[in-house]
Amino acid sequence: MQITVTVNGTERTADVEPRLLLVHLIREVFGLTGTHVGCDTTNCGACTVRLDGTPVKSCTLFGVQADGRSVTTVEGLATNGQLHPIQAAFKEEHGLQCGFCTPGMMLTGAALLEKTTDPTEDDVRWAISGNLCRCTGYMNIVKAIQAAGRAMQDEKAPEPAGAAS
Amino acid sequence: MATEATEIRGVGHSVKRKEDDRFIRGKGTYVDDVKLPGMLHMAILRSPFAHARIRSIDTSKAGALPGVIAVVTGELMAQHKLAWMPTISADTQAVLATDKVRFQGQEVAAVVAEDPYIAKDALELIEVDYEPLEAVVTPQRALEAGAPVIRDDKEDQKDNHIFHWESGDKEATDKAFAQADLTVSLDTFYPRSHPAPLETCGCVADLNPATGQATIWMTSQAPHAIRTVFALVAGLPEENIRIISPDIGGGFGNKVPVYPGYVVATAASLLLGRPVKWIEERSENLISTGFARDFYMKGELALKRDGTMLGLRASLLADEGAFHADAQPSKLKVGLFHIVTGSYDFPAAHVVADGAYTNKAPGGVAYRCSFRVTEASYLIERLVQNAAYELGMDPADLRLKNFIKPDQFPYRSATGFVYDSGDYHRAAKLAMEKLGYDELRKEQERARDEGKLLGVGMASFTEIVGAGPSADYDILGLKMNDGAELRIHPTGKAILKLSVQTQGQGHETTFAQIVAEELGIQPEDVKVMHGDTDNTPYGLGTYASRSTPVSGAATAMVSRKVREKATKIAAHLLEVAEEDVQFEKGRFFVKGAPDRAKTIQDVAFAAYTNFPAGTEAGLEGVHYYDPPNLTFPFGTYLVAVEVDPDTGEWNVRRVVAVDDCGVRINPMIVEGQLHGGLTEGFGIAKMQLITFDEAGNCIGSNFMDYLLPTAWETPRFELGETVTPSPHHPIGAKGVGESATVGSPAAFVNAVIDALAHLGVRNIDMPLTSSKVWEAIQQSSAGAPAG
Numbered sequence: 001m002q003i004t005v006t007v008n009g010t011e012r013t014a015d016v017e018p019r020l021l022l023v024h025l026i027r028e029v030f031g032l033t034g035t036h037v038g039c040d041t042t043n044c045g046a047c048t049v050r051l052d053g054t055p056v057k058s059c060t061l062f063g064v065q066a067d068g069r070s071v072t073t074v075e076g077l078a079t080n081g082q083l084h085p086i087q088a089a090f091k092e093e094h095g096l097q098c099g100f101c102t103p104g105m106m107l108t109g110a111a112l113l114e115k116t117t118d119p120t121e122d123d124v125r126w127a128i129s130g131n132l133c134r135c136t137g138y139m140n141i142v143k144a145i146q147a148a149g150r151a152m153q154d155e156k157a158p159e160p161a162g163a164a165s
Numbered sequence: 166m167a168t169e170a171t172e173i174r175g176v177g178h179s180v181k182r183k184e185d186d187r188f189i190r191g192k193g194t195y196v197d198d199v200k201l202p203g204m205l206h207m208a209i210l211r212s213p214f215a216h217a218r219i220r221s222i223d224t225s226k227a228g229a230l231p232g233v234i235a236v237v238t239g240e241l242m243a244q245h246k247l248a249w250m251p252t253i254s255a256d257t258q259a260v261l262a263t264d265k266v267r268f269q270g271q272e273v274a275a276v277v278a279e280d281p282y283i284a285k286d287a288l289e290l291i292e293v294d295y296e297p298l299e300a301v302v303t304p305q306r307a308l309e310a311g312a313p314v315i316r317d318d319k320e321d322q323k324d325n326h327i328f329h330w331e332s333g334d335k336e337a338t339d340k341a342f343a344q345a346d347l348t349v350s351l352d353t354f355y356p357r358s359h360p361a362p363l364e365t366c367g368c369v370a371d372l373n374p375a376t377g378q379a380t381i382w383m384t385s386q387a388p389h390a391i392r393t394v395f396a397l398v399a400g401l402p403e404e405n406i407r408i409i410s411p412d413i414g415g416g417f418g419n420k421v422p423v424y425p426g427y428v429v430a431t432a433a434s435l436l437l438g439r440p441v442k443w444i445e446e447r448s449e450n451l452i453s454t455g456f457a458r459d460f461y462m463k464g465e466l467a468l469k470r471d472g473t474m475l476g477l478r479a480s481l482l483a484d485e486g487a488f489h490a491d492a493q494p495s496k497l498k499v500g501l502f503h504i505v506t507g508s509y510d511f512p513a514a515h516v517v518a519d520g521a522y523t524n525k526a527p528g529g530v531a532y533r534c535s536f537r538v539t540e541a542s543y544l545i546e547r548l549v550q551n552a553a554y555e556l557g558m559d560p561a562d563l564r565l566k567n568f569i570k571p572d573q574f575p576y577r578s579a580t581g582f583v584y585d586s587g588d589y590h591r592a593a594k595l596a597m598e599k600l601g602y603d604e605l606r607k608e609q610e611r612a613r614d615e616g617k618l619l620g621v622g623m624a625s626f627t628e629i630v631g632a633g634p635s636a637d638y639d640i641l642g643l644k645m646n647d648g649a650e651l652r653i654h655p656t657g658k659a660i661l662k663l664s665v666q667t668q669g670q671g672h673e674t675t676f677a678q679i680v681a682e683e684l685g686i687q688p689e690d691v692k693v694m695h696g697d698t699d700n701t702p703y704g705l706g707t708y709a710s711r712s713t714p715v716s717g718a719a720t721a722m723v724s725r726k727v728r729e730k731a732t733k734i735a736a737h738l739l740e741v742a743e744e745d746v747q748f749e750k751g752r753f754f755v756k757g758a759p760d761r762a763k764t765i766q767d768v769a770f771a772a773y774t775n776f777p778a779g780t781e782a783g784l785e786g787v788h789y790y791d792p793p794n795l796t797f798p799f800g801t802y803l804v805a806v807e808v809d810p811d812t813g814e815w816n817v818r819r820v821v822a823v824d825d826c827g828v829r830i831n832p833m834i835v836e837g838q839l840h841g842g843l844t845e846g847f848g849i850a851k852m853q854l855i856t857f858d859e860a861g862n863c864i865g866s867n868f869m870d871y872l873l874p875t876a877w878e879t880p881r882f883e884l885g886e887t888v889t890p891s892p893h894h895p896i897g898a899k900g901v902g903e904s905a906t907v908g909s910p911a912a913f914v915n916a917v918i919d920a921l922a923h924l925g926v927r928n929i930d931m932p933l934t935s936s937k938v939w940e941a942i943q944q945s946s947a948g949a950p951a952g
Contacts, residue, residue, distance in 0.1 A: 019282065033198040034191020036414070038363045039447040043868035046363055074191030083189070091185040094837050098669030099188030100195065100363040100414030129877040132868070134363050134415045135669045137840030138876040 003067040007032070008076025016063050022056075023047045025063030026073060034074035034103045038132070045131030048104030049073050055108045057130075074103030077110065085155065086110050086148040095144030097135035104131050109145040117149040173750050175682030176896055179833035183689065184673045193412040197444050199369045199382045205234055207430050207443040208284035210274040210291050211453065212266035215300035215524040215861020216313065219262060219273070219293060227276060227290040232283035235437060236291065237275040237429055239263035247432055250398050252490035253422055253640060256327075257319070258527060259488070260425040266295070267315055267487035268526050269863050270452035272425040277433045277441055300861035301325065304461065304484040304521035315487055315522045327489050327520040330498035333580045338467075338515035341476025345467035349552040354930045355540045357459040357484070357525075357855040359451055359865075360532040361873060362668070364414020366454055367444035368427050370434040380407045381431060386420045386666050387706025390643060392698045394423055399431065410696035416668035417845070418530035419455050421492045421708050451871055452863045455492065456525075456855055457532030459484040460540045464505070464548040472558050474567045476513040477579070479505045479544060483520040488527035492708065493536045494638045494645065500536030501629050503580040507545035508589045508627045508799060509567045514579035524861045533845055533906035535630045535709035546624040546911035547918075547928075554922050559606070560915070561597060564625050565590060575892075582629065584797045585899075586889045588825070593625050595885050596801040596823040605805055613923060618808035619818075620920025623801065626908035630900040631714025631796040640705060644791070647711070648702030649719035651680065651727055652785040655773040657766030659686055663695040664704020665716040670902055671834045672712060676720050678830050679896065683724030684731075685751020685765050702787055710798075710900035713830065714891075719790035721895035726786040731768045734784075737777035738763050796891045796899035800824040802843075802912040808920040813939025815917050817847070822909070823885035827899035835901050836884055842905025843882050848874040849906070850913035854932050921945060 004013045007030055014029050026035050026049065037059055038046030047059040050072040077084040086106045089095065096102040105128060112119055112127040119127070124142045133141060174180050187193050224236040239261035242248040249257045262273050274291050278284035301307045301315060307325035316322045342348060369382040379401055385391050388408040396403035413420060430443040445454070460481050467476040483499060485491065493500040499518040506514050531537060549567075553560035568589040569576050576584040597603075605621055612619040635644035650662040661680055663672065677691035695701055704716060728748060735753030736743040739761055747756050754762035763771075772784035805819040822843060829835045852872035855865040865871035890897025910931065917933050918926060924945035929937050 017282070027197075032191070033195075034193075036195070036364070037197070038365075038414075039868045041447065041867050041869055044363060044447075078190065087189040090189050091181055094182065094833050096185060096188055097671070097837060097841065098363070098415040099184070099193045099412065102188050103191045106189070125876040125879075129875040132363060132873055132875060134361065134417070134845070134873070135841045136837060137842075137844035137882065138879050139840045139882060140837060142876065 001064050003064055005066045006070040008072055018062065018064055020063045021059055022061040022063045022066055023058035025066070026058060026071065032073050032075050036100055036103065038100065043132065045104045045108065046101050048107050048131060050107055050111060053111070055111045072107065074106060077106060084110060085151040086113065086145065089144040089148035089151060093140050093144035093147055095136065095141045101131060101133045105133065105141055109148065112145065113149050113152055117152045119146065119149060173681050173685050174688055175678050176828060176830050178678065178831065180674055180678055180688050180831055182671050182674045183677065184671065195364055195412050195414055196367045196369060196382050196384050199411065201369065201371055201440040204369065204440040204442055205277050205279060205437065206281040206284050207275050207277045207433060207441050208281065208288055209272050209426055209449065210288045211449065212262065212269060212271040212273050214266055214295055214297050215269045216298040216315070217266050217295040218298060219265060220296055221294045222274060223292040224274065227287040230283065230287045230290060232279045233276055233287045234279065235277045235433060236287070237261065237277065237433055242432060245432060247399065247428060250423065250428055252488055254489045254491045254493065255495065255641065256489035258490055260428045264318060268524050269861050270449065270526060275429045275433065277437065300524045302523055302525065302857045302859065302861050304482050304523055307521040307523050315524060325522040327485055327522060328498045330518045331516065332503035333515040334513055335515045337513035338476045338478055341513040342467040345475050346470040347468045347555060348465055349468065349548065349555050350463065350465040351548045351551055351928060352463050353544065353547060353928055355458040355460045355462060355543055356931055358457045358532060358849050358853045359855050359871065360417035360419035360457060360530065361451065361871065362415030362417055362419050365445035365447055365450040366420060366424055366426065368430050369440055369442045370431040371440040372431065372434040374438040377405050379405055379431065380409065382409045382411060383427060384413055384420050385410045386416045386668060386708050388666060388696055388698050389664055389703050390640065390705050391423060393643065408698045410666050413666065413668040417533045418457065418492065418708055420668065421530055422455050422490060422528050424454055447868060448866045451855065452866045453526050455528035455530035457530055458540060459529065462540065462544045464544045466548055466552050468552060468556065472556050472563050472566050474509055474511055477506055477511050478515050480517040483518065484523050484525065485520045485529055486523055486525040486527035489520065490527040491529040492531060494632055495640055495642070496637060497536065500531060502537040502541045504538050504582060504627065504629045505541035505545050506578050506580060507542060508569060508625045510569045510573065511579045516580060525857060531709060533842060533903045535628060535632065535903060538629050539907045542626045542907050543911045546626060547915060550623065550915045550918065551927050560623050561593065561602060564623065565593060583794060584627065585794055585891050585893055587627065587797060587799050588887060588889050589625055589799060592799060592823045592825050592887045593801040595887060596803050596821050599883060599885050600803045600805065600819060600821045602803065616810065618810050618920040620806050620808065620916045620918065622804040622912045622914065622916025622919055624908050624912035624915060625801040626799060628798045628904050628907050629795050630710035630798060630903065631792055632709050632711055633792060633795055635791045643705060645705050646789050646791045647704030647716040647719055648787060648789045649716055649723045650702045650787040651723045653727060653769045653772070655770050657686060657690065657769040659691045661691055661693045661720060662701040663693065663716050664702050665707040665712040666696050667707065670712065670838065671831065675830045675834060676717065679717055679720045680724050682896065683721055684728060702789065710903045713898050713900045714796045714894060715790055715792055717898055718792065718895050719788045722790060723786045723788035726788060727784055730784060731765060733780060734768045734771050734776055735763050738767065738771055793893045796827065796894060798824070798826040798899040798901060798904050800904060800908055802908050804912045804916040806916040806920060808917060808938060810942060813935040813942060815933065815938060817880035819883065820880050821883045821885065822905060823887065824901065824904055825887040825889050826901035826904060827891045827894065828888060828897035830898060838902050839884055839905045840882055842903060843909050844874055844879050845906045846909025847880060847913055850910045850931055850933055852932050
């Protein structure tokens with residue numbers, strides 16, 4: 001099937017089998033390997049991308065379901081070489097260790113921060129409860145997302161990166 | 166050159182991690198990200214039965230599917246003498262089954278295809294005729310007379326018993342028990358768990374038929390040891406094998422062993438002359454790779470009426486699965502379980518252990534743990550807590566009374582370990598103070614009067630890490646030493662190459678800080694390389710918290726070697742005698758004239774441009790470290806929980822964790838390690854369980870059934886520290902990656918037991934699900950609690 005997907009702001013076309021999973025479309029066809037596969041069953045969230053702005057688990061969607069839509073992956077978080085505040089905050093607050101869950105965590109966190117830049121700890125924990133991390137115990141991930149929110153307030157971020165086009 | 170005093174961000178600084186820059190951009194390179202021209206994809210067919218004879222395997226339909234390049238069976242592997250492989254515990258394990266399958270999920274055949282989807286399609290077309298046999302799913306059943314013999318492939322194996330092992334002094338311990346006023350015992354089961362790193366296992370094997378070069382990208386915590394094993398098993402020349410462990414998405418012990426998939430993919434690449442990628446699905450990871458724990462344990466304490474501990478007996482039965490593939494030093498049968506005397510001064514102790522084969526997955530790994538210290542720590546900390554109830558003492562008081570005292574170090578334990586250093590009282594008291602222990606005990610009294618269940622659990626663990634001294638520690642004969650190679654370039658920037666392998670621990674940052682501490686080169690100027698056996702010194706890898714104790718020590722030692730030569734060059738530049746040169750924080754200066762100085766950068770440049778006559782050019786060295794002893798991190802964890810008497814649901818109110826891991830290289834990273842370890846301890850105590858039904862079907866084969874803590878239920882942690890340096894480690898560090906997973910399960914379980922102790926409850930086996938806690942309440946002396 002011929003599909004057209006806007007990936008990180010760039011329109012891409014591909015001829016794919018209907019059964020090809022979205023995560024494999026992203027990783028194998030588009031070559032964006034920052035999106036990871038951790039569990040195959042929609043539990044771990046390592047494969048989280050944003051589909052028209054909404055965080056989704058790309059291991060349980062078909063690539064063809066993204067036809068005509070917009071996908072943001074971790075590679076699309078930074079704009080013009082400038083890190084998204086959440087990327088900077090994950091490093092600053094030691095919100096990652098092995099790095100495998102990090103792309104999904106940041107995308108989920110970024111979506112939350114577009115709703116509110118001042119989430120409570122419970123808000124953050126609830127928002128990322130579909131993303132598993134085996135290394136950090138979440139403490140510093142929560143701190144990083146809140147810190148990114150504060151940074152976005154300070155910047156008065158005019159246009160949240162990674163939003164749906 | 167100007168010598169401005171800038172602060173060197175060496176040991177003790179929370180330097181931000183160098184490795185993060187690629188991870189936050191999605192630019193890490195994990196094994197599944199490796200893509201080679203002409204690469205094929207492999208998928209493995211696994212046994213649906215726990216125990217069955219294979220009558221026949223028909224691969225014709227699978228082989229005929231367009232896109233399939235080869236179907237590999239045990240028969241084909243046997244033709245190349247690769248149907249079986251040695252395990253780390255010197256047993257054998259089937260690579261692809263030929264005679265029988267011995268656990269559900271065992272590797273039976275593999276398909277290599279142009280596309281991973283086609284490989285999976287072809288698995289469906291392989292027809293295997295099985296004759297199901299009785300499955301043995303507990304070690305107790307395995308050891309019964311008449312139980313089916315699982316390892317009938319081994320000529321001398323007539324039953325399912327693997328080993329019997331003892332430690333300590335039986336006679337002295339019997340005597341201690343004879344003199345006791347009171348004995349307390351605990352029967353408990355530490356259930357099978359799984360490390361479940363977020364990245365599963367996998368490899369890309371690329372054997373070039375033209376050159377004979379074998380390059381294998383692999384999710385391995387121990388690439389060098391794997392290279393040697395591959396050379397020995399496959400008969401490949403070791404100089405032609407290059408193992409590359411790229412970025413690893415968590416390991417926790419799961420990525421130590423050699424798995425059949427690695428061997429089959431390598432053999433397939435050899436036979437087909439094309440690169441072959443194999444990446445596990447999550448369920449394959451959970452049902453077939455290194456599990457953890459599965460120990461049935463009994464502990465007995467002999468005590469005087471005043472609480473003085475006289476002796477300890479521990480016995481255990483280990484469920485090893487179908488092949489004895491535990492990851493542990495060769496001389497030890499249950500790892501370091503005999504550290505079971507823990508933090509207490511026992512005059513006598515005796516440990517007895519037996520292992521049995523069952524029809525379950527093999528590969529007992531030390532899941533974020535140094536060779537079974539977790540089970541040992543759990544047993545003693547649970548037992549001490551229960552003893553306090555029988556004595557009518559506060560559990561904290563009983564501990565404080567029996568701790569090894571600071572002036573007893575170095576302390577020889579009843580089972581023969583020499584503890585390097587410790588101050589257990591200080592850590593315990595600090596934790597109690599942070600928690601407000603006494604106040605919480607009063608609140609507990611009041612709560613009980615109101616029919617509410619509040620519990621305080623304590624665990625004062627002693628870990629044992631950094632294996633180990635070559636006299637006692639080896640794996641398949643390979644001494645457990647590790648190396649570091651340091652090269653300073655003319656501009657004063659350095660490359661440090663390590664034999665250990667990070668899986669998220671931050672080696673690229675912390676090891677650079679050790680060099681910074683020793684040589685005054687800033688961490689950002691030290692590039693740390695690891696995970697490529699062609700380009701790093703030999704060593705046994707990262708597990709058992711051994712990176713900092715062994716390779717970290719090697720890094721300090723090689724830095725000091727380099728400093729010795731640098732001092733010679735500095736003396737030449739300063740035109741003084743070598744003994745008149747002093748070094749401090751990156752500066753070599755003349756004693757008594759601190760303004761006459763050369764920086765390490767000046768010296769590095771001179772090492773290639775202006776070195777003294779009779780000296781070799783360059784500034785570099787290599788060191789292999791043979792640790793004189795193990796290191797013994799310790800700490801006290803306190804957990805406060807509230808238990809709902811009507812539902813058995815328990816919620817964590819507070820977690821206070823005071824750790825002493827000796828000198829902290831990077832406090833930020835240490836705290837991150839502790840957060841992660843505490844979370845895994847919480848998960849094990851509350852939800853993580855790999856179990857089996859009567860037919861040997863694995864329950865817990867995916868993340869819908871094998872529950873891991875999410876951010877929502879994970880407690881908040883309050884950390885504290887004391888610092889008791891290791892006297893024998895060059896920078897006084899002890900290692901910390903596993904402390905919290907070792908120490909915390911007992912603290913969580915003790916907290917729930919403590920909430921129910923007045924009802925007579927003394928044990929609930931993990932995981933403490935609400936239903937199990939509720940059941941314990943129902944069966945307790947106060948079957949229907951007030952309220």
